[in-house]
Amino acid sequence: MRRVVITGSGTINALGHDVPKTLEAMREGHCGIGLLDIRDVDRLAIKIGGQVTNFDEHTHFNRQQISLFDRFTQFTILAAAQAIHEAGLTFLGALADRSGVVLGTSGGGLNTQDESYRAVYEEGKNRVHPLIVPKLMNNAAASHVSMQYNLRGPSFTVATACASSNHAMGQAFMLIRSGMADVMVTGGSEAMLCFGGVKAWEGLRVMSKDACRPFSANRNGMVQGEGAGVFVFEDREHAMKRGAVILAEVAGFSMSSDASNIVTPSTEGAARAIAGALRDANLNCEDVGYINAHGTGTAANDKTECAAVKNVFKAHAEKLMISSTKSMHGHLIGGTGAVELLACIMALRDGIIAPTIGYEKPDPECALDVVPNIAREAKVIATLSNAFAFGGLNAVIALKSA
Amino acid sequence: MNITVQVIGIVAQQALLQPSDVKIEHTLEDLGIDSLGLVESIFAIEEAFDITVPFNANDPSGSDFDITSVGSIIKAVQTLVQDQT
16 A cells, blocks of 8 residues: 655644644733624524634635636635645656545535525525626635646545544545555535534534633533644655645544434544554554544533543553644534644644643543643654544544654 | 413423423433534524524533523523523
8 A cells, every 4th residue: 555645735824824823822821712703693593713813815815716617615715825835846747647526514605504594585686697606616626726736636525523624634534545546635615604504513512612622621521623724644655656645644533423312422433543544544542642632612522522532542642642733723514634734743843732721620520631721842753633422423534743 | 471381381392302391400411402403492592582692512511591490491491581681
């Protein structure tokens, strides 16, 4: 089987509009969560989120592009441009045919849907913009990236709620590993911070009104975020031959299904995905120094996840570090695993472990080293990134240092 | 219709039972209502009484809305309805 490496990375999220700014914010334990600035926010019970601020679509896109690019596509295109630029690749000829795009999203063009429903139902209009369908479809972002960069190989979109981007990156990894593609642009994007997007989440009564405090005994729920994370995955030999800078190796991937409940997570299902990723990457428990947790800040996820980590890692669970960067950028739903993979790369490359901020009170059910509040320096050779979705669909990625 | 009868009706519908089978001392667990059934019941209560129920599934004891039993839910709804008028 071929080995797969990461040669490019890009992002836009509440912590920053690129990778250096995002990593700097993670190092400093900066919180990107604040008051939402969206239409009709006064009618919401939940008024906070990890919103992308200082963002004007007109500075990045022309009128014609804006009529086709929902906010989730805009985020994707900006992050993909950074990643492909960093990788230094141009897709021509045979390479173009052996390169593709696999992206995750849960809501797709949700802002477009929200605005269009508002137009027909609230404002009573009988006409909507003619390009609504290609703008809101979940594969719009993947398609626009393929068109912009001439990626003519396997491309598609994966939707598994909060695990979408981990599942997407797993597919990209397997496509290269198996020899079906040489380069894959992959990651995920979400732009759910609109009235309907937040209103729907309110109903589940799992949202915090004040902060995301993963693993803290006084945690009271999740906080939504938005943005994108995009990477260039590449056949290792291909990358070495052209002298590319390798950010990390994608060492393994695993998926599992709880097959039990549509919202309640299962320790057993999560543990199977974690153990599967270790096995696939040929790693021993002791090799893993850092786990980027799913860590949503809900009562159910955090204790289930800690129990799963303990079950798999046994004594080593006490020694490894596990943090949830959702405390800083919020939960990007279908894009979250992609932004969180950046924390794993930072751990491997820079030896800096992103903290879990907002941590106030130990919870005996989450008694692991959650790197509370302050980033830490540590040498790490392998990391995991967890994602456990509603619907019980789990996806865990293992990275090794280059 | 009084609040007790209405709340019992909502809970019974969620539990797929006849209202006469729902007792004041029953817990939601007794009735087979899980976390999803709970948020659906709260939604139905909010709609029926035009009130806002302060309930966070991450912190059930953090609000005054006591879900220990059918009786405690009725009492909590009575308080909310009273506060509203």
